[in-house]
Amino acid sequence: MGDCPILAYALKRLVLAIVIISVAMTLLFAMIYLIPGDPAKVALGPRATPEMVESLRVRMGLDQPIWVQFWRFYSGVWRGDLGIEVLSGRPVLTVVLEQLPYTLALIAGAISWSVALGIPLGCIAAIKRGGWVDRVVGIVSVAVIAVPSFVIAIYALLIFAVSLRWLPAIGAGEPGDLGDQLLHLILPSLAVGLGWVGYIARMVRASMLEVLEASHIRTARAFGLPENQITYSYALRIAILPTVTLLGVGVGQMLSSAVFAEIVFARPGIGKLVYDSILTRNYPLVTGSVLVTTAFFVFVNVIADLVIGALDPRVRSGFG
């Protein structure tokens, strides 16, 4: 394993990211083009004169042929220019980046829940296979996987915030007050992550059971190594690999759950931003948010690959 495989890997990933983002851009462009209604008219409202609409159309470039519009959009994105938001006239990128940290915190919280609960639960279920712990974990996992995250969000809100008043109900907390912000993060991130606790518990259980059957585990037992070392150092390290990949892909699903969580808990964030801008037909904001989210998703999967590379030497020497 030298520098070269890593470089080749990085290059391959970069090309893949460009392709994915380009595809996302094309789809977004096509979608907005196909949606009925004139964005300029919608933005200005029913009382706008035809002259006002026409001048906004020119400003938004809507009078140009479609391929010119696409090229402007496409080349703009790579220059970091996601366009101007219609209502306030601020750059879309600035608006999106303002909201991004709230969603990142939400996703990070959801991942923390799913890893911190899912991995130990899956592990214990595998070790105590067939016992009551295993059965309870199995039933609860299926239950939390089956219940949609917005239902969890609403119940979490009703129980812990409204009835018990243990946790704050809405908002993201006082700016600058980290403790308050974390407190506000607990319920929404649990709503997004709870289903993933179930997925991960089941995944870890299945791969743990498989790894514990492997002959190198039998060898480790035959060497009299402590059972804890065998479970956590020899088996879990391998059993965790599919989970990392699953989580990388799962961030996409978490991002869509985040929309509901942000609406239910009235939290700022990309999901809320997309929702609001669809309602107001603020299309540049919709495209901008989706593109930033896509880029984030690609980035998370690179991280997942790197984590797998760090955990699995076989993958590491195959990078590239």
Added chain:
Amino acid sequence: MSVLSVNGLTVSFTTDGGTLTALRDVSFDIPDQRIVGVVGESGCGKSTLINAILGLLADNGRIDAGSVLFQNDRELTRLGDSDMRALRGQRISTVFQDPMGALNPVLSVGHQMINVQYRSGRSKAEKIARAVEMLRKVRIPDADTALSRYPHQFSGGMKQRIAIAMALMMEPALLIADEPTTALDATLEVATIELLKELQRDIGCSVLFISHHLGVIAELCDEVIVMYAGEVVERGTTRQVFNDPRHPYTFRLLDCDPARQHQRVRHLPTIPGEIPDLRRRPEGCIFAARCHRVHYACMRTPPVTEVGNGHAARCWLAGNPETVKVTA
């Protein structure tokens, strides 16, 4: 003095189709510094025997009767979990069949070799030095840098030698090898056998060597145990068993191999018929259904008949070699 003395060992598994008796009344001795071979068809209980000795039987397995005495003072069937664990890898080591899977794929060879020494009381530096020394002994090139490499970076033959190095690192009194060379090609097999023999002499341990390969058994082992359907049907020195077989099963195994030990038979010769269903053991001699010398007496279970110094067979005809050797 014997390192391991197995007496009347009977092991059964609880299965959906009833109780499966995998080992029945198994007895043998492994003398000090000797290599004892075990032969038998697949499914005759060789791995079960190893697992029973190591205290690693599957959850549905149970020792019904018998004793496994280690170095004349420790009864392994009654040893507690932690005492047994302390013995494994330190006094009794094991090399398993599958060299590709025997090492943990995500931990470096050095990490694994150091972990194995955790009861040694050595310092980290001493452990590393010991690991390098063992890798040199099994002729792994660049032993110093090999420690930081991972199993997939070695060939199958090297992985098996690393597994052997790990097994012998604590200088055990007994090495158990479960078909250690079956997965290797013929040239590598010879090299590995030679290496094993050399290390055994070096360390002065005993070896329980399981193989399908009669040629390897003949070359390597001092004594042989022939197993059939969970029973020891014949045991004795290699010379006794190979030159003067007293059980029809042994005779058939050797007879199918005309050049005897001189020709390398990689797999056990096939004898018509199958091992009986171990959940419903037939009355009488376990081999009767496939035996070319079967007669009325075989309805009753034959006793183990001692026919020479340490040479014994579980057959009514054991004392009558000429009859055994008549072909069907």
